[in-house]
Amino acid sequence: xxxxxxxxxxxxxxxxxxxxxxxxxxxxxxxxxxxxxxxxxxxxxxxxxxxxxxxxxxxxxxxxxxxxxxxxxxxxxxxxxxxxxxxxxxxxxxxxxxxxxxxxxxxxxxxxxxxxxxxxxxxxxxxxxxxxxxxxxxxxxxxxxxxxxxxxxxxxxxxxxxxxxxxxxxxxxxxxxxxxxxxxxxxxxxxxxxxxxxxxxxxxxxxxxxxxxxxxxxxxxxxxxxxxxxxxxxxxxxxxxxxxxxxxxxxxxxxxxxxxxxxxxxxxxxxxxxxxxxxxxxxxxxxxxxxxxxxxxxxxxxxxxxxxxxxxxxxxxxxxxxxxxxxxxxxxxxxxxxxxxxxxxxxxxxxxxxxxxxxxxxxxxxxxxxxxxxxxxxxxxxxxxxxxxxx
Amino acid sequence: xxxxxxxxxxxxxxxxxxxxxxxxxxxxxxxxxxxxxxxxxxxxxxxxxxxxxxxxxxxxxxxxxxxxxxxxxxxxxxxxxxxxxxxxxxxxxxxxxxxxxxxxxxxxxxxxxxxxxxxxxxxxxxxxxxxxxxxxxxxxxxxxxxxxxxxxxxxxxxxxxxxx
Numbered sequence: 001x002x003x004x005x006x007x008x009x010x011x012x013x014x015x016x017x018x019x020x021x022x023x024x025x026x027x028x029x030x031x032x033x034x035x036x037x038x039x040x041x042x043x044x045x046x047x048x049x050x051x052x053x054x055x056x057x058x059x060x061x062x063x064x065x066x067x068x069x070x071x072x073x074x075x076x077x078x079x080x081x082x083x084x085x086x087x088x089x090x091x092x093x094x095x096x097x098x099x100x101x102x103x104x105x106x107x108x109x110x111x112x113x114x115x116x117x118x119x120x121x122x123x124x125x126x127x128x129x130x131x132x133x134x135x136x137x138x139x140x141x142x143x144x145x146x147x148x149x150x151x152x153x154x155x156x157x158x159x160x161x162x163x164x165x166x167x168x169x170x171x172x173x174x175x176x177x178x179x180x181x182x183x184x185x186x187x188x189x190x191x192x193x194x195x196x197x198x199x200x201x202x203x204x205x206x207x208x209x210x211x212x213x214x215x216x217x218x219x220x221x222x223x224x225x226x227x228x229x230x231x232x233x234x235x236x237x238x239x240x241x242x243x244x245x246x247x248x249x250x251x252x253x254x255x256x257x258x259x260x261x262x263x264x265x266x267x268x269x270x271x272x273x274x275x276x277x278x279x280x281x282x283x284x285x286x287x288x289x290x291x292x293x294x295x296x297x298x299x300x301x302x303x304x305x306x307x308x309x310x311x312x313x314x315x316x317x318x319x320x321x322x323x324x325x326x327x328x329x330x331x332x333x334x335x336x337x338x339x340x341x342x343x344x345x346x347x348x349x350x351x352x353x354x355x356x357x358x359x360x361x362x363x364x365x366x367x368x369x370x371x372x373x374x375x376x377x378x379x380x381x382x383x384x385x386x387x388x389x390x391x
Numbered sequence: 392x393x394x395x396x397x398x399x400x401x402x403x404x405x406x407x408x409x410x411x412x413x414x415x416x417x418x419x420x421x422x423x424x425x426x427x428x429x430x431x432x433x434x435x436x437x438x439x440x441x442x443x444x445x446x447x448x449x450x451x452x453x454x455x456x457x458x459x460x461x462x463x464x465x466x467x468x469x470x471x472x473x474x475x476x477x478x479x480x481x482x483x484x485x486x487x488x489x490x491x492x493x494x495x496x497x498x499x500x501x502x503x504x505x506x507x508x509x510x511x512x513x514x515x516x517x518x519x520x521x522x523x524x525x526x527x528x529x530x531x532x533x534x535x536x537x538x539x540x541x542x543x544x545x546x547x548x549x550x551x552x553x554x555x
Contacts, residue, residue, distance in 0.1 A: 002553050002555040003555035004551070004553045004555045005553065011394070012394045012395050013393060013394015013395060014394060014395075023550075025548070028394055028395055028396065028397050034397055034398035034401075034448060034473070034475070034545065034546030034547045034548055034549070035396075035397030035398065035548075036473075036547065036548030036549075037398075037548060037549050037550070037551060038473075038548050038549070038550045038551070039550075039551055039552075039553040040550065040551070040552050040553060041553055042466065042552050042553065042554055043554050044554070045465050045466045045552045045554045046463075046465045046466075047465050047466055047467045047554075048462065048463050048464050048465030048466060048467050048468040048470060048552070049462060049463040049465070049468075050404060050459070050462055050468060051404060051459045051460045051461050051462035051463065052404055052405065052406050052456065052457065052459050052460070052461050052462060053403075053404065053461055053462045053470070054403065054404055054462030054464070054468050054469075054470045055401055055402065055403045055404075055468065055469040055470055055471075055472060055549065056402045056403055056404050056454060057401075057402050058398065058401055058469055058549050059398065059399040059400045059401065059402070060395035060396070060397070060398060060399055061395055061396040061397050061398065061399040061447055061448060062395060062396065062399075063396065067393070070393065071393075071394065071395060088430065090425065091399070091447070099555050100466055100467060100551065100552075100553055100554060100555045101466065101467035101468070102467065102468055102469050102551055103468075105399070106395065106399075107399040107400065107447070109396075109399075109447045112445065112447070113424045113425050113439070113441070113445035114444075114445070117425075119444065119445075122422065122423075122424040122425065122445055123422065123423035123424045123425055123426050123439070124426070125426065126426050126427070126428075127425055127426060127427045128427060128428060128433075129427075129430060132428065132430070132433055135433065139428055139433050139434070142434045143428070143434070143435070143436060144407075144408060144409070146408055146409055146412055146426070146436075147409065149412045149413050149415075149416035149417035149423075
């Protein structure tokens with residue numbers, strides 16, 4: 001019995017109905033429509049990642065509030081830390097992670113979809129729960145319009161129309177590892193590519209070692225081009241500027257790099273895409289470029305402490321020998337000497353790190369780490385409190 | 392001890408909402424029973440498809456988050472759902488489309504992937520004869536592009552990789 005099968009049988013009340021080709025079917029009594037979950041034993045499987053095409057959660061039926069509370073308390077007793085009851089209006093929900101990490105929900109049968117619409121006209125109009133009604137106009141304006149379903153494939157569009165290729169420009173390709181890592185960080189799943197205008201779909205890893213992730217976005221990276229040729233991109237990563245020297249703090253860089261950013265800002269006044277600032281001191285330069293360009297603030301972003309947080313998770317993961325994706329820990333503040341690690345909210349697989357065996361002690365590295373980027377000492381001599389990794 | 396009563400709904404992450412609507416209502420013949428928004432992210436839709444009356448246990452719902460990257464199958468998430476179908480129509484139709492057939496203890500299944508046509512995201516899966524009797528309570532939908540006899544009836548099962 002695995003932890004998941006124990007949970008399915010002892011807590012959710014299902015039983016093993018049969019096995020076939022490595023799949024085990026568990027079923028629950030009383031189900032009318034779907035009442036099965038099929039499990040495939042794969043101890044060595046890699047961890048999946050949410051995205052288009054995956055299931056977000058599985059919801060299980062409970063008859064009413066009392067039944068929900070009863071199962072909820074069983075889930076709680078099994079250590080799965082269920083949420084409080086959340087009123088989803090058409091049913092009430094409790095969420096928790098089963099032992100394997102799949103998001104489960106307990107949902108009540110009632111009151112059902114007819115609670116706020118004529119049963120003959122379900123789904124025809126945009127329906128909002130009452131607490132969102134005051135914002136109806138803004139919400140409706142933000143949603144794409146939907147027309148009547150057409151029989152497949154009458155309106156089927158080529159895949160390159162449904163997921164247009166995003167073009168990202170990079171300004172400043174000095175230390176490629178750093179910029180690729182920033183593109184990785186900025187796009188979540190990475191977009192490490194060749195600086196030579198090659199489509200980089202599916203290229204994994206990239207130049208940022210353990211901090212990078214698999215490249216899966218349809219992103220085209222353009223770099224080493226004249227600045228003006230980068231103005232029709234969807235996003236522009238600004239990595240230009242000089243690097244810090246070991247004997248200066250990040251703020252010492254400011255004078256030189258701010259001059260450069262004012263120049264860029266002036267040339268970006270009509271830019272239509274998103275600007276992602278990487279050059280240090282990143283938070284100040286983001287503001288400098290945003291002001292000089294006059295672009296809306298939501299289109300001028302700095303990477304802030306994103307990489308620091310990623311490295312912190314990597315370090316904690318390595319120290320505790322768990323997958324860094326199971327580590328939730330944040331570095332906040334200005335990216336640089338004054339940033340702060342939020343140890344009090346750091347969690348490993350949902351468990352606060354202070355309760356993890358030796359967690360706090362092991363997770364704080366005693367020596368500087370390097371992650372493809374130069375180590376720079378702070379002028380105060382304290383170094384970065386994150387992982388002492390420099391930037 | 393009383394456990395749960397089967398699947399209530401399955402919520403998946405989809406691509407563009409119109410493509411999602413065209414496929415689940417236009418091809419599979421499910422009824423869009425609720426057009427709402429993600430209550431935790433009200434700028435995006437939450438689309439609910441179910442049988443004719445929206446019974447619990449028949450709904451497959453979607454967050455159309457087309458800005459996300461494609462998912463990666465593995466443990467820690469479920470990436471396939473089986474739907475209960477009227478067998479004759481689907482096995483015949485599936486043969487014509489060269490979809491894969493697969494059994495589970497005597498049931499005949501038809502496997503295919505919904506849009507976007509990337510890595511398989513779910514199976515339009517199957518039902519043997521006994522399942523059709525069980526599924527008789529699930530009502531078919533009128534006024535859909537798909538004939539009543541070919542419509543998806545509801546949820547059958549979900550699949551998970553167990554690495555615990």
